[in-house]
Amino acid sequence: MGQLKVLKTKEQVTCLECSARRYAWFKPCSKETLALHQERRTSQSHLAVGEYLFMEGEKPRAVYTLQDGWVICFKSLANGQRQILHIGLAGDFLGYRVNFDEPIDYSIMAITDCTICAFSEQSIDRLLQEDIQLTKRLFEIHSEASKVCRTNLSYVGQSTAKLKVAFFLNKMLHRLKERGADINNPVYFPLTREEIADAIGITSVHLCRISVELRRSKIVDCRHNRLEILDYKKLGTLASAVF
Amino acid sequence: MGQLKVLKTKEQVTCLECSARRYAWFKPCSKETLALHQERRTSQSHLAVGEYLFMEGEKPRAVYTLQDGWVICFKSLANGQRQILHIGLAGDFLGYRVNFDEPIDYSIMAITDCTICAFSEQSIDRLLQEDIQLTKRLFEIHSEASKVCRTNLSYVGQSTAKLKVAFFLNKMLHRLKERGADINNPVYFPLTREEIADAIGITSVHLCRISVELRRSKIVDCRHNRLEILDYKKLGTLASAVF
DNA sequence: AATACTCCTTAACAAATGTTAAAACTCACG
């Protein structure tokens, strides 16, 4: 777990034909912008499980689109704990910040094999100058991410372990559904107990207790890289006890 | 607690002469921008303790600068809890979002009497068109706020009550220091146990235990609207056990 | 099918945090 970043170039796919386009951040972009975007693309590469896209404190001079795979964005604390801030799914825009001279405040690691497109600092700057709509779109993405972070802070700070799990899984399910997953059947779900626990601020052992409870009460079954809803309504009720 | 918003107009002060300018978000703005900013200002008003600037779910058609006083920004949960997201101090930029058509996802309430400047949606839009630097500045502010939110999520999710308190108070002290407070003496600190507890995700009774402990071990003394550091170094050590 | 590896589960116990209620304290106001 946790090698240095290794980006190997892969066969190229156009942005227009990108498998992630229909749910990606650049979905609303015009064909013209898309063409520009593609022209500016620095590389399209591969990241294996456990490899880092970048680490907290680095100054990656690029931003990324996750074309395929799962990543975790997380902060490491001085006490050895980590807080997972975001589960990156296909189509997510990763690593953007206003000031590239400042070190980034979180790390990104692949938890499955990933295909990632990179855009250099310069190419993004030019892109933004050429398309004012894109600036707005970027601001929107940033704004949406802030909102999600506020929501996460709220439920992590103010609810019980059981509600945290329900809310987290429910949110993940909706994100997967948006990406075309069939929620009525078991879906691929490569998060371990450890990772879910670190995302919601409990220990993996305690998460395990709750997972078993949720399974036994026939609400969700989540283990071994798969997630299955057993009672969509009950899960929703639990999740909406938070918001 | 918690009346409807009441904005009463007050004697006007120019942005250039604003008491909050030296630590406000618009500090780095040029005189020209400042003049524009001031020209666009919709109103300068007063908010009494317990009054709301806006409530979650509303669509306030303005953004605000807190000239003087303290506010809390918070989300209310379905289970009756609230998560305080941010303690607003003089100079803070409040309520900004990209899309004014969407309801806002948190509330702002005054916890002391406040003086607040409002800028209408239209005036902000025009301002941004007229000064591209301001757009960048706004993006920076937004970006900084996201970063703070990530930090908050991390320590709320991953540390013990004692470390949370130390980290929170330490952070507040630094913010007050930036605003000219003399940290070597007791400073005005109008947060109640309830409010601090809701900011760091513990109960007020438990917070009380820890406050007493921190006072007895001569680290900080925080109660009755005042905050006094007893041992700056020890507080720093505790706080840096988090990051 | 045996092996090794990782991940998940269980259990017993410890520690941290929440709950409730009452008492003590502080401060503003009359």
Add this chain to the structure above:
DNA sequence: CGTGAGTTTTAACATTTGTTAAGGAGTATT
């Protein structure tokens, strides 16, 4: 300077969550 409202503290107890360690189940590899 006494009163009362709001805030802080204390205490006893309940509950949730963390810790440690061991065993079980799943998965990939031989």
